[in-house]
Amino acid sequence: xxxxxxxxxxxxxxxxxxxxxxxxxxxxxxxxxxxxxxxxxxxxxxxxxxxxxxxxxxxxxxxxxxxxxxxxxxxxxxxxxxxxxxxxxxxxxxxxxxxxxxxxxxxxxxxxxxxxxxxxxxxxxxxxxxxxxxxxxxxxxxxxxxxxxxxxxxxxxxxxxxxxxxxxxxxxxxxxxxxxxxxxxxxxxxxxxxxxxxxxxxxxxxxxxxxxxxxxxxxxxxxxxxxxxxxxxxxxxxxxxxxxxxxxxxxxxxxxxxxxxxxxxxxxxxxxxxxxxxxxxxxxxxxxxxxxxxxxxxxxxxxxxxxxxxxxxxxxxxx
Amino acid sequence: xxxxxxxxxxxxxxxxxxxxxxxxxxxxxxxxxxxxxxxxxxxxxxxxxxxxxxxxxxxxxxxxxxxxxxxxxxxxxxxxxxxxxxxxxxxxxxxxxxxxxxxxxxxxxxxxxxxxxxxxxxxxxxxxxxxxxxxxxxxxxxxxxxxxxxxxxxxxxxxxxxxxxxxxxxxxxxxxxxxxxxxxxxxxxxxxxxxxxxxxxxxxxxxxxxxxxxxxxxxxxxxxxxxxxxxxxxxxxxxxxxxxxxxxxxxxxxxxxxxx
Numbered sequence: 001x002x003x004x005x006x007x008x009x010x011x012x013x014x015x016x017x018x019x020x021x022x023x024x025x026x027x028x029x030x031x032x033x034x035x036x037x038x039x040x041x042x043x044x045x046x047x048x049x050x051x052x053x054x055x056x057x058x059x060x061x062x063x064x065x066x067x068x069x070x071x072x073x074x075x076x077x078x079x080x081x082x083x084x085x086x087x088x089x090x091x092x093x094x095x096x097x098x099x100x101x102x103x104x105x106x107x108x109x110x111x112x113x114x115x116x117x118x119x120x121x122x123x124x125x126x127x128x129x130x131x132x133x134x135x136x137x138x139x140x141x142x143x144x145x146x147x148x149x150x151x152x153x154x155x156x157x158x159x160x161x162x163x164x165x166x167x168x169x170x171x172x173x174x175x176x177x178x179x180x181x182x183x184x185x186x187x188x189x190x191x192x193x194x195x196x197x198x199x200x201x202x203x204x205x206x207x208x209x210x211x212x213x214x215x216x217x218x219x220x221x222x223x224x225x226x227x228x229x230x231x232x233x234x235x236x237x238x239x240x241x242x243x244x245x246x247x248x249x250x251x252x253x254x255x256x257x258x259x260x261x262x263x264x265x266x267x268x269x270x271x272x273x274x275x276x277x278x279x280x281x282x283x284x285x286x287x288x289x290x291x292x293x294x295x296x297x298x299x300x301x302x303x304x305x306x307x308x309x310x311x312x313x314x315x316x317x318x319x
Numbered sequence: 320x321x322x323x324x325x326x327x328x329x330x331x332x333x334x335x336x337x338x339x340x341x342x343x344x345x346x347x348x349x350x351x352x353x354x355x356x357x358x359x360x361x362x363x364x365x366x367x368x369x370x371x372x373x374x375x376x377x378x379x380x381x382x383x384x385x386x387x388x389x390x391x392x393x394x395x396x397x398x399x400x401x402x403x404x405x406x407x408x409x410x411x412x413x414x415x416x417x418x419x420x421x422x423x424x425x426x427x428x429x430x431x432x433x434x435x436x437x438x439x440x441x442x443x444x445x446x447x448x449x450x451x452x453x454x455x456x457x458x459x460x461x462x463x464x465x466x467x468x469x470x471x472x473x474x475x476x477x478x479x480x481x482x483x484x485x486x487x488x489x490x491x492x493x494x495x496x497x498x499x500x501x502x503x504x505x506x507x508x509x510x511x512x513x514x515x516x517x518x519x520x521x522x523x524x525x526x527x528x529x530x531x532x533x534x535x536x537x538x539x540x541x542x543x544x545x546x547x548x549x550x551x552x553x554x555x556x557x558x559x560x561x562x563x564x565x566x567x568x569x570x571x572x573x574x575x576x577x578x579x
Contacts, residue, residue, distance in 0.1 A: 004442075004447055008442070169440045172439065172440050172441070172442055173439055173440055176434060176439035176440075176446070177425075177428075177429045177432060177433075177434050177439065177449075177450075177453075178429075178434060178436065178439045179439065180422060180425055180426050180429060181426065181429045183415070183418060183422070183426070184415050184418075184426040187414075187415035187416060187417055187418060188413050188414070188415055188416070190372065190409075190413060191409065191413040191414070191415065192415075192426070193372075193396070193397040193398050193401070194370060194372070194397055194398075194401055194406070194407050194409075195398075195401060195406070195426060195427040195430070195489065195490075195492075195493055196398050196401035196402045196427070196429070196430030196431070196493050197398055197426070197429060197430060198396075198398045199398070205436065299417075
């Protein structure tokens, strides 16, 4: 019990330290406006990709519709903050977006999660397209032009806090009894069911959870970029999130962080290359896939507990 | 002894093929029963029917429960049936390969130790308390089968015999009333089979549960089984004690192809 408190305290300290460091760097001018912009986009990508990694890497269900849930969060937050342009409005909009995404994920998940592999990927992709087409055709969402002139309520501090909170919840969820049940579905569905695990329920739970976190990412996206259009949430956006998950290592949250950061920085550095940018970006992806086919970190996970035990062991050996 | 599981006129047709037809059988409390028969006789199909993986075409399966009397299992989902106290192993090992031995056992304990969706997000003190208790229970269970040292090993990295044993332990972790073992000795050498025989007896005595096993290894079957059912072409050919079965001409013919 006390030990757990210690590890949790260390994690909290790491999170606070990160916030302070970025603040200091900004104060001294190492992080300028452009770098901060990258930082925010990395943060939003982390929120999106951890949710997708929960679905793909931990419950083993291949989803290609993540951008659809992101769109729901973005539009909900955008519409509410247009009416109430305050922090409270943003919170309200995000919560509405999350609930909406949760309900839609439930409706999509129950029938489609019976499918497997490629079929599930196509079904979820179709579901995301349906969401996008609805957004194009509704009056309230301003059709294909989308919404613009949204209040900028999201800043890097808020993004940072939400990255920390969603990551804590996602990781807690994975390392709970429910999370273990989700893992068992990935490992062997028939065996899991024979051990008394309601596989449908846990698959849907992971899908809904992932969809809800995607809505948070979408809400931040809308209130940071300040303009959203249905085409921002097409298949390419789903694939962009998928690239982060696959590159970091399917089933590794640490990998998702690393890949989101690496791709964000790569994107920033390559801005100077103009038209060559996408060529170099693709080349980098191909090289990573050749040399690290299981992603940057495979299924490796950073753990304070393990680090602690190892240093303790070393100290003992040294003494 | 009272009847624990009652199977009546159970039938399963796959198209025109009757994989299992009109099978009647019963399992009593704390009994060790074997199910034998030539290849393709429908033994595994019968297991799948009882544990809910396959839906029966006709007939009924009922289980005695503690407070609701006999309950019909037909049409119930496999996880519900598992929850009611029927646990099984698989002919071709189906462990959670990428997870540790301990996690394999802990997963089986989730259905009896449910937690809310919300409470799994916030790590309340009760989370650690239950987690510690389950961990201890799992390690105790592994210790009974001398596998506590392997708790952190990834399941697929273990030798074949240990994987088979883990499958049995994982099934026991669900706290079953009846344990169904599908060819537990398949691919084992004589020493491993002998050790397994001892393990199966130990399970029946220490856990006080009923065991039904499918097996081709007659030394094991004749050694441990109190009663034997023989299946052939999906039909029940014979039923009786090991001595009776050994003396049954129809069974001998089924195995050796007599009567030509």
